[in-house]
Amino acid sequence: MADPNLISEAMRTTPTLLAEWKILTPMLAPLVLAAISLILRQKDQWQFYIAFTAALIAMIGSGFLVFDIIIDGPQSLVMSGWLAPYGIAFTADSLSAIFAFIASLVTLLIILYSPADVDKAASKAGYYTLIMMLLVGVNGSFLTGDIFNLYVWFEVMLISSFGLLILGGDKIQLDGAVKYAFLNLLGTTFFLIATGLLYGVTGTLNFADLFGKVAASEATGTLAILSVLFLFAFGIKAAAFPMYFWLPAAYHTPRVAVSAIFAGLLTKVGIYALMRIFTIVFPEGNGAAFELFGIIGGLTVIVGGLGAIAQTELRRMLAYLLMSGVGMLMIGISIHTQLSLMATVQYAIHSMLVMTGLYLLSGVIGRMAGSFEIAKIGGIVMQNHFVAIAYFGLALAVMGLPPFSGLWPKYMMVMAAFEQGHYWLITAILVGSFLTIAAVGRASIQMIWRGGDVDTPDGQYEARGKRLENKQLRIMMLPISIIFLLTLWLGVSPNTMIRQADLAAYDLLNVEQYIQATFDTGEPEQ
Amino acid sequence: MNTIILRTIAPALTALMIIFSLFVLLRGHNEPGGGFIGGLIAASAMALYGISSGVRAVRRALYFHPVTMGGFGVLMAACSGIPSYINQVPFLSGIWWKVPLGNGDYFDLSTPMIFDIGVWFVVVGAITAIMLTLEEAD
Numbered sequence: 243m244a245d246p247n248l249i250s251e252a253m254r255t256t257p258t259l260l261a262e263w264k265i266l267t268p269m270l271a272p273l274v275l276a277a278i279s280l281i282l283r284q285k286d287q288w289q290f291y292i293a294f295t296a297a298l299i300a301m302i303g304s305g306f307l308v309f310d311i312i313i314d315g316p317q318s319l320v321m322s323g324w325l326a327p328y329g330i331a332f333t334a335d336s337l338s339a340i341f342a343f344i345a346s347l348v349t350l351l352i353i354l355y356s357p358a359d360v361d362k363a364a365s366k367a368g369y370y371t372l373i374m375m376l377l378v379g380v381n382g383s384f385l386t387g388d389i390f391n392l393y394v395w396f397e398v399m400l401i402s403s404f405g406l407l408i409l410g411g412d413k414i415q416l417d418g419a420v421k422y423a424f425l426n427l428l429g430t431t432f433f434l435i436a437t438g439l440l441y442g443v444t445g446t447l448n449f450a451d452l453f454g455k456v457a458a459s460e461a462t463g464t465l466a467i468l469s470v471l472f473l474f475a476f477g478i479k480a481a482a483f484p485m486y487f488w489l490p491a492a493y494h495t496p497r498v499a500v501s502a503i504f505a506g507l508l509t510k511v512g513i514y515a516l517m518r519i520f521t522i523v524f525p526e527g528n529g530a531a532f533e534l535f536g537i538i539g540g541l542t543v544i545v546g547g548l549g550a551i552a553q554t555e556l557r558r559m560l561a562y563l564l565m566s567g568v569g570m571l572m573i574g575i576s577i578h579t580q581l582s583l584m585a586t587v588q589y590a591i592h593s594m595l596v597m598t599g600l601y602l603l604s605g606v607i608g609r610m611a612g613s614f615e616i617a618k619i620g621g622i623v624m625q626n627h628f629v630a631i632a633y634f635g636l637a638l639a640v641m642g643l644p645p646f647s648g649l650w651p652k653y654m655m656v657m658a659a660f661e662q663g664h665y666w667l668i669t670a671i672l673v674g675s676f677l678t679i680a681a682v683g684r685a686s687i688q689m690i691w692r693g694g695d696v697d698t699p700d701g702q703y704e705a706r707g708k709r710l711e712n713k714q715l716r717i718m719m720l721p722i723s724i725i726f727l728l729t730l731w732l733g734v735s736p737n738t739m740i741r742q743a744d745l746a747a748y749d750l751l752n753v754e755q756y757i758q759a760t761f762d763t764g765e766p767e768q
Numbered sequence: 769m770n771t772i773i774l775r776t777i778a779p780a781l782t783a784l785m786i787i788f789s790l791f792v793l794l795r796g797h798n799e800p801g802g803g804f805i806g807g808l809i810a811a812s813a814m815a816l817y818g819i820s821s822g823v824r825a826v827r828r829a830l831y832f833h834p835v836t837m838g839g840f841g842v843l844m845a846a847c848s849g850i851p852s853y854i855n856q857v858p859f860l861s862g863i864w865w866k867v868p869l870g871n872g873d874y875f876d877l878s879t880p881m882i883f884d885i886g887v888w889f890v891v892v893g894a895i896t897a898i899m900l901t902l903e904e905a906d
Contacts, residue, residue: 259856
């Protein structure tokens with residue numbers, strides 16, 4: 243038997259409580275249920291319920307985690323009884339927990355929408371299993387406490403997204419998937435290279451351990467290059483300005499529910515990784531990265547807005563709007579104050595909900611009009627008031643107009659930029675918002691108010707769309723209505739979101755608690 | 769490839785390879801081996817059987833669909849972390865049980881072994897599923 247003192251230095255000797263397992267539920271529940279759904283994949287009528295349960299458990303687990311962190315500060319659990327930095331750590335602060343919660347909620351809503359969009363064949367081919375595995379990867383990325391495991395969870399997420407992207411196997415899907423897979427694999431490769439080099443320089447990959455070691459390291463040149471490599475790798479994931487091509491090329495090809503989950507979750511994981519790494523690993527930015535963030539963010543906002551105006555296909559337009567939102571998040575990271583990070587967290591939550599809602603709604607509109615080409619869609623307001631109101635609300639939200647949730651983060655972002663004197667970033671945000679308003683407004687005039695397709699004269703109503711069955715419409719509108727009400731609530735009474743975002747920004751800028759939680763041995767304070 | 773020599777020897781060789789794969793799987797904890805490499809050997813055995821006797825014979829021999837086996841493996845590996853909960857140690861801690869064999873010897877049963885068997889199922893299931901699909905597409 244080894245020396246007991248030696249063991250207590252590397253291994254945990256205190257019992258683990260049930261409460262500490264909470265941090266695992268957002269990953270473990272979907273993983274176990276995904277395995278069960280794989281075994282039972284011939285029973286396609288069960289798949290929906292299994293996936294629904296998985297997302298529900300993940301949501302409840304991460305919801306409890308959010309409350310726990312508000313009361314007790316960041317939580318951590320290190321696998322197999324080793325202590326950090328030797329063991330594999332899962333550490334959650336307010337940011338990770340609220341992101342995991344919103345991601346599980348979004349997945350739950352998309353699973354609710356799925357019966358209207360997913361046929362038996364796709365269900366048997368593993369649609370629900372892949373959705374659950376995607377949630378495992380996303381929640382894992384949010385909750386992990388170590389860069390290498392971040393990479394592993396990214397891979398879990400990517401592989402599931404490849405599967406979802408080509409499910410159905412149309413030619414256009416394969417075309418989109420090739421671009422998506424190539425650019426994402428490129429990003430992952432750079433991520434892995436940067437991780438390897440970081441390990442070479444510092445000898446550790448645990449976030450909490452890296453905090454002091456990067457600051458103390460003398461290899462400033464290497465670290466500056468590494469910070470830019472990480473920016474590049476996650477920039478691809480987040481679809482920031484020069485590396486965004488894969489997103490509009492791929493997001494309109496799969497079925498609508500898949501586009502919606504991609505839009506809600508995937509880019510936000512890239513943004514989360516940037517927020518985490520550039521506050522705890524490179525708190526100073528290293529290599530002028532913060533100025534770089536600002537330039538990339540500003541250009542992304544403007545290019546996204548311009549792209550949205552240029553598109554004639556509804557889902558491609560939404561892809562550019564999504565990209566414009568990513569630019570806003572990059573600007574928030576670049577300004578790097580409490581206020582700007584708070585705005586970033588809020589905007590990310592808002593964007594996850596609203597972009598998912600818009601993509602789901604595009605499915606309803608596309609189904610009603612029989613096409614996703616804006617020129618061929620028309621008369622939605624006469625066909626169904628409910629759909630028109632939902633589009634109107636979500637459009638206001640994505641533009642950042644009151645009374646929906648887009649207003650507050652945009653307002654705070656401008657305030658934060660103003661405080662720090664970044665006037666050109668304010669210009670970029672406002673120009674981007676203007677372009678967004680133009681694009682969404684034009685689309686809504688054409689799709690909602692125009693009587694029929696593009697040649698219909700004013701004042702005439704001749705929509706040729708097909709009426710949806712009531713039952714199907716109800717299934718599709720339920721998650722959209724929930725998102726509509728949520729974004730309205732967050733816009734009218736933003737206090738809850740602001741408080742949570744404030745905590746998350748505080749945890750990001752003051753990492754002591756995060757580090758303390760990771761290195762916690764479970765022994766009572768002396 | 770469908771020679772009489774291969775067709776005669778392949779079933780025997782397949783059986784031998786599967787026994788060897790189980791041996792590699794079980795010796796994995798202390799010596800080179802384990803679920804991944806053991807699974808690869810078993811999957812190669814299935815490939816050999818598939819080349820000599822055809823895909824349908826392999827499916828019949830497996831009885832379960834390979835993807836089901838993969839799912840079962842993931843489930844098993846994930847559930848190997850559950851006993852940690854009862855013992856109040858963090859997820860996936862190694863827990864050992866000594867099972868008496870009656871004659872004074874003990875058989876060491878452990879959660880790492882359950883995990884490894886799960887990995888074995890995942891590898892066999894996934895590789896065989898890919899291989900059979902490719903073989904059928906020809």
